[in-house]
Amino acid sequence: MSTNNLDQLYRSVIMDHYKKPRNKGSLDENSVTIDMNNPTCGDRIHLTLKLNDGIVEDAKFDGEGCSISMSSASMMTEVIKGRKLEEALELADIFSKMMLGEEYTDKYDLGDVEALQGVSKFPARIKCATLAWKAMEKGVQNESK
Amino acid sequence: MNEIRKQFPILDQEVNGHPLVYLDSAATSQKPKQVLDVIRKYYDLDNSNVHRGVHTLGNRATDSYEGAREKIRKFINATSTEEIIYTRGTTTSINTVASGYGRQNVQEGDEIVISYMEHHSNLIPWQQLAKEKGAVLKYFDLEEDGTITLDTVRATITDKTKIVAITMTSNVLGTINPIKEIAQIAHEHGAIIVVDAAQAAPHMRIDVQDLDVDFLGFSGHKMCGPTGIGVLYGKKAHLLNMEPIEFGGEMIDFVDLYDSTWKELPWKFEGGTPNIAGAIGLGAAVDYLTEIGLDKIAEHEHQLVEYAMNEMEKIEGLTIYGPRDPMKRCGLVTFNLDDVHPHDLATVLDMNGIAIRAGHHCAQPLMKWLKVSATARASFYMYNSKEDIDALVKGLRQAKEYFNDVY
Numbered sequence: 047m048s049t050n051n052l053d054q055l056y057r058s059v060i061m062d063h064y065k066k067p068r069n070k071g072s073l074d075e076n077s078v079t080i081d082m083n084n085p086t087c088g089d090r091i092h093l094t095l096k097l098n099d100g101i102v103e104d105a106k107f108d109g110e111g112c113s114i115s116m117s118s119a120s121m122m123t124e125v126i127k128g129r130k131l132e133e134a135l136e137l138a139d140i141f142s143k144m145m146l147g148e149e150y151t152d153k154y155d156l157g158d159v160e161a162l163q164g165v166s167k168f169p170a171r172i173k174c175a176t177l178a179w180k181a182m183e184k185g186v187q188n189e190s191k
Numbered sequence: 192m193n194e195i196r197k198q199f200p201i202l203d204q205e206v207n208g209h210p211l212v213y214l215d216s217a218a219t220s221q222k223p224k225q226v227l228d229v230i231r232k233y234y235d236l237d238n239s240n241v242h243r244g245v246h247t248l249g250n251r252a253t254d255s256y257e258g259a260r261e262k263i264r265k266f267i268n269a270t271s272t273e274e275i276i277y278t279r280g281t282t283t284s285i286n287t288v289a290s291g292y293g294r295q296n297v298q299e300g301d302e303i304v305i306s307y308m309e310h311h312s313n314l315i316p317w318q319q320l321a322k323e324k325g326a327v328l329k330y331f332d333l334e335e336d337g338t339i340t341l342d343t344v345r346a347t348i349t350d351k352t353k354i355v356a357i358t359m360t361s362n363v364l365g366t367i368n369p370i371k372e373i374a375q376i377a378h379e380h381g382a383i384i385v386v387d388a389a390q391a392a393p394h395m396r397i398d399v400q401d402l403d404v405d406f407l408g409f410s411g412h413k414m415c416g417p418t419g420i421g422v423l424y425g426k427k428a429h430l431l432n433m434e435p436i437e438f439g440g441e442m443i444d445f446v447d448l449y450d451s452t453w454k455e456l457p458w459k460f461e462g463g464t465p466n467i468a469g470a471i472g473l474g475a476a477v478d479y480l481t482e483i484g485l486d487k488i489a490e491h492e493h494q495l496v497e498y499a500m501n502e503m504e505k506i507e508g509l510t511i512y513g514p515r516d517p518m519k520r521c522g523l524v525t526f527n528l529d530d531v532h533p534h535d536l537a538t539v540l541d542m543n544g545i546a547i548r549a550g551h552h553c554a555q556p557l558m559k560w561l562k563v564s565a566t567a568r569a570s571f572y573m574y575n576s577k578e579d580i581d582a583l584v585k586g587l588r589q590a591k592e593y594f595n596d597v598y
Contacts, residue, residue, distance in 0.1 A: 051207070051542055052538075052539060052542055052593065055538065056535075056593075086550065087534060087549070087550040087551065087565060088550055088551040088555070088558065088564045088565045089534075089564075089565075090564065110564045111532065111534075111564070112532035112533075112534035112535050113532060113535050114534070114535075168538060170538070170541075171534065171538060174534060
């Protein structure tokens with residue numbers, strides 16, 4: 047089997063986030079709640095964000111989906127925590143560029159998120175990876191208005 | 192069936208460095224050369240609009256277009272071509288019944304009965320109709336193996352039931368439903384039966400008179416024909432009483448400033464320039480299927496399903512959904528493997544050139560009933576072989592190994 051290609055997609059750090067998701071769960075009712083699904087495949091995310099003074103103080107997610115969608119959600123919550131709202135939005139934009147295989151700024155340390163770069167070579171799976179980021183973008187944008 | 196495979200040019204290619212193994216025919220079938228040639232020939236030699244040209248090309252196009260309708264009539268044994276309406280596909284066929292028949296005949300408090308195994312195309316139109324009319328939408332309960340018993344059918348249909356809408360074969364469970372018996376029970380209560388035959392028409396013989404169904408829809412692209420063309424069969428008595436759904440060219444008789452009259456059946460339901468090449472291509476697909484023989488196709492698929500179920504069950508941690516008896520199902524196997532998500536499974540198989548479907552298969556209520564968020568599905572057609580299933584099983588074993596390693 048062409049495991050070399052597969053290893054580009056299923057990097058060990060991705061499988062680690064899938065098996066041991068960070069920030070899994072739900073924040074209390076004072077948080078911003080976003081439910082989103084991917085109607086073509088059934089992936090589902092329930093994201094809660096604690097936004098205070100223009101900062102993402104905390105983020106938790108719940109849901110069901112494939113390894114790519116769930117690990118991406120886990121990584122996303124890690125990278126946006128403590129960020130300013132506009133930084134979180136910029137990160138969502140960077141992630142979307144990464145998925146499209148476009149150039150993006152290196153001003154942020156993306157940490158584990160870098161491991162998702164390989165997804166851009168699997169067009170059918172890009173929507174899995176972007177679900178959590180779209181949910182976060184929606185939640186933060188509503189708050190910034 | 193080796194000769195048959197060669198008639199499908201698309202199957203002769205490598206995908207990701209492996210010979211293509213196409214196991215997604217329930218989503219859409221591949222097209223044989225015979226069908227592709229007919230479509231090509233139509234555009235090369237006969238392309239013209241139908242039902243209006245006095246010229247020779249117009250006559251040829253009309254003859255082929257209407258000739259295909261006669262082939263389809265014969266294919267499902269309808270009494271007349273007046274009962275064969277061209278549509279875009281099963282979705283449009285069912286929507287036409289829901290809007291054209293349903294709006295005229297369903298009142299507040301009436302019941303519409305469907306099942307948990309419906310594809311969204313035979314679910315949402317009825318949901319919408321029920322909401323609009325204040326009607327009650329009811330579901331046939333499923334047995335544990337994903338079948339519907341006649342006891343359930345008798346207990347669910349009442350004298351308030353106006354429409355029973357059900358799939359002939361499930362696109363997820365593979366279940367073949369007892370349409371003839373359900374039709375009889377529906378009729379005893381004064382209800383009509385609408386049948387989604389999208390997954391059945393490609394794979395088994397259908398006789399609308401013997402089944403005694405009121406409406407039946409299917410899609411060309413799942414039965415070796417092109418996309419964008421399908422059929423609505425309806426009993427003439429119903430069609431005569433129904434108003435057209437779309438208004439405009441092609442479907443009119445006399446047009447006055449403030450009023451118009453409609454063409455005869457079936458054309459009053461075919462507004463606008465139709466999908467002429469699609470209809471002719473579907474006619475060629477019907478010829479193709481008829482020549483091989485629907486019974487032979489069904490037998491081949493039963494053998495494949497039996498073989499696939501036996502081989503797949505040997506893989507530890509693999510769950511197959513739907514009836515256990517291969518004779519009670521159409522040519523597909525829906526499954527999950529351990530806790531590997533179906534998308535991850537499909538990607539690994541794709542890297543091996545194997546195309547399967549992963550997701551909710553446009554049947555979200557059924558996924559809820561199965562208590563899963565998604566499943567994987569391998570579906571077969573006359574061009575598939577035991578070797579294809581061997582490749583699938585090998586791929587599944589490798590996927591299992593791969594994910595065990597990376598987990």
